[in-house]
Amino acid sequence: MSSGRTPCTVAVSGLNNIDSPGPGMPVIRALRESSNLEVRIVGLSYDSLEPGLYMHDLVDKSYQIPLPSAGTEALLERLKYIQSIEQIDVLIPNFDAELHNFIRIAPLLRDSLRIKTFLPDLADFDARHKAVLFEYGQQHGVLVPKSHTVFTLMEFHRALEANTYPVVVKGKYYDAQIAYSADEAVSAFYKISAKWGLPVLLQEHVRGTEVNVTVLGDGTGSCIGAVPMRKLYITDKGKAWAGVSIEDEALMQLSRTLIESARWKGPCELEFMRSEEGEYYLMEMNPRFPAWVYLACGCGQNHPEALVQMAMGYHPEPMTRYRVGHMFIRYSQDLIVPMEEFEKISTLGEL
Amino acid sequence: MPLKTYERPYLRKLNAGLGNKFGTRNSQVPVTEIDGVPVAKLMEEYGSPCFVLSEQTIRQTYRNAVRAFSTRYPKVQMAWSYKTNYLNAVCRIFHDEGSWAEVVSIFEYRKALANGVPGTQILFNGPDKSEDDLRTAVQHGSLIHIDHLDEVYLLSEILASEGLKARVALRINMDTGVYPLWDRFGFNYENGSAWTAVTKVMAQPRMELVGLHCHIGTYMLSAQAYAVASHKLCDLADEIRKQYQRRIEYLDLGGGFASGNTLKGSYLQGSDVIPTMDDYAEAITSTILQHPFAMSGEIPTLYLESGRALIDDAGYLLGSVLALKRLGDGRRATIMDFGVNLLFTSFWYEHRISPAQEYSSHHEDMVLYGPLCMNIDVVRENVSLPLLKRGDRVVVHRVGAYNMTQWMQFIQMRPNVVLIDRQGQVHLIRRRETVDTLNEMELTPLHLELGQGKPA
Amino acid sequence: MPEVLSALFAMNPMKISQNIAISENGFLFNPATGDSFSTNACGKEIIRLLQEGQSQAQILEALQREFEVDQASLEKDLADFLYMLGNYRLLDANAQ
Ligand SMILES: Cc1ncc(COP(=O)(O)O)c(C=O)c1O
Numbered sequence: 001m002s003s004g005r006t007p008c009t010v011a012v013s014g015l016n017n018i019d020s021p022g023p024g025m026p027v028i029r030a031l032r033e034s035s036n037l038e039v040r041i042v043g044l045s046y047d048s049l050e051p052g053l054y055m056h057d058l059v060d061k062s063y064q065i066p067l068p069s070a071g072t073e074a075l076l077e078r079l080k081y082i083q084s085i086e087q088i089d090v091l092i093p094n095f096d097a098e099l100h101n102f103i104r105i106a107p108l109l110r111d112s113l114r115i116k117t118f119l120p121d122l123a124d125f126d127a128r129h130k131a132v133l134f135e136y137g138q139q140h141g142v143l144v145p146k147s148h149t150v151f152t153l154m155e156f157h158r159a160l161e162a163n164t165y166p167v168v169v170k171g172k173y174y175d176a177q178i179a180y181s182a183d184e185a186v187s188a189f190y191k192i193s194a195k196w197g198l199p200v201l202l203q204e205h206v207r208g209t210e211v212n213v214t215v216l217g218d219g220t221g222s223c224i225g226a227v228p229m230r231k232l233y234i235t236d237k238g239k240a241w242a243g244v245s246i247e248d249e250a251l252m253q254l255s256r257t258l259i260e261s262a263r264w265k266g267p268c269e270l271e272f273m274r275s276e277e278g279e280y281y282l283m284e285m286n287p288r289f290p291a292w293v294y295l296a297c298g299c300g301q302n303h304p305e306a307l308v309q310m311a312m313g314y315h316p317e318p319m320t321r322y323r324v325g326h327m328f329i330r331y332s333q334d335l336i337v338p339m340e341e342f343e344k345i346s347t348l349g350e351l
Numbered sequence: 352m353p354l355k356t357y358e359r360p361y362l363r364k365l366n367a368g369l370g371n372k373f374g375t376r377n378s379q380v381p382v383t384e385i386d387g388v389p390v391a392k393l394m395e396e397y398g399s400p401c402f403v404l405s406e407q408t409i410r411q412t413y414r415n416a417v418r419a420f421s422t423r424y425p426k427v428q429m430a431w432s433y434k435t436n437y438l439n440a441v442c443r444i445f446h447d448e449g450s451w452a453e454v455v456s457i458f459e460y461r462k463a464l465a466n467g468v469p470g471t472q473i474l475f476n477g478p479d480k481s482e483d484d485l486r487t488a489v490q491h492g493s494l495i496h497i498d499h500l501d502e503v504y505l506l507s508e509i510l511a512s513e514g515l516k517a518r519v520a521l522r523i524n525m526d527t528g529v530y531p532l533w534d535r536f537g538f539n540y541e542n543g544s545a546w547t548a549v550t551k552v553m554a555q556p557r558m559e560l561v562g563l564h565c566h567i568g569t570y571m572l573s574a575q576a577y578a579v580a581s582h583k584l585c586d587l588a589d590e591i592r593k594q595y596q597r598r599i600e601y602l603d604l605g606g607g608f609a610s611g612n613t614l615k616g617s618y619l620q621g622s623d624v625i626p627t628m629d630d631y632a633e634a635i636t637s638t639i640l641q642h643p644f645a646m647s648g649e650i651p652t653l654y655l656e657s658g659r660a661l662i663d664d665a666g667y668l669l670g671s672v673l674a675l676k677r678l679g680d681g682r683r684a685t686i687m688d689f690g691v692n693l694l695f696t697s698f699w700y701e702h703r704i705s706p707a708q709e710y711s712s713h714h715e716d717m718v719l720y721g722p723l724c725m726n727i728d729v730v731r732e733n734v735s736l737p738l739l740k741r742g743d744r745v746v747v748h749r750v751g752a753y754n755m756t757q758w759m760q761f762i763q764m765r766p767n768v769v770l771i772d773r774q775g776q777v778h779l780i781r782r783r784e785t786v787d788t789l790n791e792m793e794l795t796p797l798h799l800e801l802g803q804g805k806p807a
Numbered sequence: 808m809p810e811v812l813s814a815l816f817a818m819n820p821m822k823i824s825q826n827i828a829i830s831e832n833g834f835l836f837n838p839a840t841g842d843s844f845s846t847n848a849c850g851k852e853i854i855r856l857l858q859e860g861q862s863q864a865q866i867l868e869a870l871q872r873e874f875e876v877d878q879a880s881l882e883k884d885l886a887d888f889l890y891m892l893g894n895y896r897l898l899d900a901n902a903q
Contacts, residue, residue: 048365068618068619069618069619069620070620071619071620071622071623072620072622072623073620073622097618100619100623100624101619101623104623151530151531197616198530199530339836339843342843343830343832343834343836343843346365346834346843346845347830347832347833347834347845348832354873354874354875355848355873355874355875356874356875357849357874357875357876357880357881358847358848358849359849359880359884359887359888360846360847360849360850360852360853360884360885360887360888361846361847361849361850361888362835362844362845362846362850362888362891362892362895363844363845363846364842364843364844364895365843365844365845675887677887677890681891681894711847713845713847738847740880741880
């Protein structure tokens with residue numbers, strides 16, 4: 001290669017670059033800007049309308065893959081077919097719902113298809129789950145608002161007694177409502193359990209400012225990169241519209257400590273609340289790149305590149321510096337696509 | 352020119368946001384054989400529908416479970432949970448592998464005896480043990496797992512009148528962090544009922560408290576819950592040791608290990624989310640081995656009453672398509688010759704269903720109905736299958752647990768059940784019922800006998 | 808009679824929108840509505856015959872000459888397919 005960059009093929013999912021975007025396209029853009037890697041990108045999609053499928057300057061070839069609900073057997077079967085055409089070196093899954101399955105088949109992918117991933121194991125993946133995040137925080141020295149997992153109204157009432165208002169009532173997967181009285185809390189319990197089922201989480205409310213960090217751990221206790229961001233504006237769907245990289249040494253220290261103590265492997269997004277007293281509470285830990293990960297790249301830390309390097313067995317230097325005060329602002333634009341392309345991906349599953 | 356192979360015309364709207372067809376390939380892969388025996392042949396000989404059990408799979412699954420536990424723990428004893436599948440042939444395979452019997456009724460108890468299980472190797476569980484039942488169990492020297500205080504008193508009277516002693520265990524229920532809490536069986540740990548029961552039993556001169564039992568639920572997705580349960584049983588055993596200088600001989604952790612079936616409402620496939628037998632074994636054995644109780648003397652024997660996880664995979668239901676329909680809203684409906692009468696578990700599982708013959712790659716979403724004239728007779732609310740037609744055969748997977756005991760004789764009679772042995776020989780192990788099976792049980796009052804003239 | 812049913816029972820040839828395009832892969836696009844569909848070989852053949860203006864009886868006959876299938880199954884399947892065409896608004900509403 002004249003560029004001196006290492007050629008490699010990277011498969012990326014989460015090509016749904018819509019108004020509440022998946023992380024796939026930002027990850028691909030970062031990889032395309034790598035100074036060390038010369039990437040061919042294989043897109044993995046679940047739906048024929050994922051915009052990334054049609055962005056041919058960023059994605060070289062795309063394949064449909066079975067929904068996570070179809071199971072790992074079907075997924076492996078499909079990847080085996082894809083790998084018979086491609087030579088995928090590294091695969092980066094980006095959807096919450098697919099992570100469990102990819103983690104589960106990671107050893108098989110490595111051994112039988114020679115596809116590398118860089119993911120936490122199932123125990124680590126489960127340990128930072130919403131319902132057990134409090135214990136996780138205790139273990140690694142990070143504050144987490146106390147929460148109760150409740151299955152019945154009676155338990156909910158009991159849990160309410162132990163709380164001061166306001167409280168946050170959270171659904172199993174999504175949704176959260178702040179309640180200022182027992183009546184409000186109970187009505188939120190009904191609403192949320194009707195929509196998302198049981199259990200429901202009752203959580204201590206932390207007033208403050210939300211700050212997020214995108215982090216990459218090497219799995220042996222080193223934090224390879226971390227960039228903090230504060231959302232400047234959110235869309236009506238609650239997604240970031242714009243955000244800015246900030247300088248906050250305490251937050252960085254905390255994030256690094258967590259990643260080091262947990263020996264976290266792979267990317268993750270840490271969602272913190274900085275309370276009015278200046279304390280940081282970990283609200284959620286998403287075990288994948290956030291959709292705003294391209295900001296990290298723009299600030300001088302190319303996390304997707306480092307992840308691919310680690311997956312391939314290299315040891316990139318930890319990145320500690322980043323540019324403060326750089327913003328991302330999301331925009332959308334309309335791709336013009338001939339029907340034939342949609343036909344191809346819909347009927348043949350490849351494009 | 353030879354005629355082309357026919358596949359009925361098909362039209363599917365390509366909806367955005369509904370995923371893609373490249374995900375359902377494995378529901379297309381036909382299953383034409385079970386343990387080397389052609390499905391078509393089985394159905395020709397034994398009819399449709401028909402249950403099939405694989406002896407090979409039963410033994411393999413059992414041995415894997417035994418391996419998982421006994422490589423981690425020195426004293427392990429399995430007790431086959433009769434209610435899960437009490438066909439004698441099935442029970443005998445488990446007994447042949449070394450399993451004792453776990454029963455919850457006198458009828459199961461008698462089956463176990465008849466299957467050659469010594470009385471001393473029967474664990475008698477459950478809330479329903481009559482005076483006669485207890486007497487029988489006492490006479491055979493079985494292990495009686497006490498469910499409630501009334502049973503303590505009843506048993507005590509029986510022992511006095513018989514002049515016998517009994518080896519007993521207490522069923523304990525507890526909070527293991529898993530919902531729902533099965534607190535209706537046995538004595539609650541957290542509220543002190545368990546300890547009260549201990550003191551009551553310890554005061555009975557004819558009862559020897561040798562074991563502690565729990566069964567924390569079924570299809571448990573968390574191995575951690577067993578660690579909690581093991582810990583609490585050990586705590587209780589340790590307390591008994593300290594207060595009474597009596598050593599509990601065994602801890603029975605019950606059953607509840609999940610099979611690879613997918614629960615309704617679960618987004619991921621069951622086989623992708625359930626813990627392995629090794630996960631359960633690790634949670635239980637490491638907890639017990641590290642507990643002060645186990646370190647304070649002879650370690651307790653570990654009893655297990657796993658049902659579902661040991662037999663589900665070995666069972667198949669073969670059936671065929673009766674008819675195809677369109678519902679009012681345009682959805683495809685397929686009517687099968689088996690329904691909830693035979694597949695009780697379809698109330699909570701999304702059973703995997705494979706076609707038993709080749710198809711093209713086209714497939715359609717459909718509702719799968721059973722043959723009953725009953726609206727709730729739904730086998731799958733939404734399943735993607737190839738373009739089936741009347742008479743086509745299908746194989747339902749993982750039906751070995753609870754179906755051949757909870758099936759109901761409603762509208763249809765129960766079908767044949769066959770066992771494929773390790774040499775690939777097929778054995779009929781339960782004959783299909785006929786109208787005579789039913790009529791045999793019935794009595795007709797004289798005035799309703801045919802040929803007796805009109806009743807007065 | 809509802810449109811779908813009248814289409815189903817009409818003895819006169821059913822009209823399928825002429826501008827409907829089917830590709831090699833059985834991808835069907837209705838430019839009038841923007842809907843797209845997937846069909847198989849037999850479905851493709853029926854649509855082609857409909858576009859040629861053939862009647863149900865003629866289509867039945869043609870298919871029987873082409874495929875190995877008994878009359879009863881074919882009749883049933885054809886009726887179902889036509890119903891689906893109607894259901895998806897692929898038949899010309901003004902045909903009758
Ligand atoms: C006391 C007892 N033991 C064992 C079992 C077997 O349970 P599983 O099939 O979930 O392993 C049951 C089932 O209900 C039970 O009640």
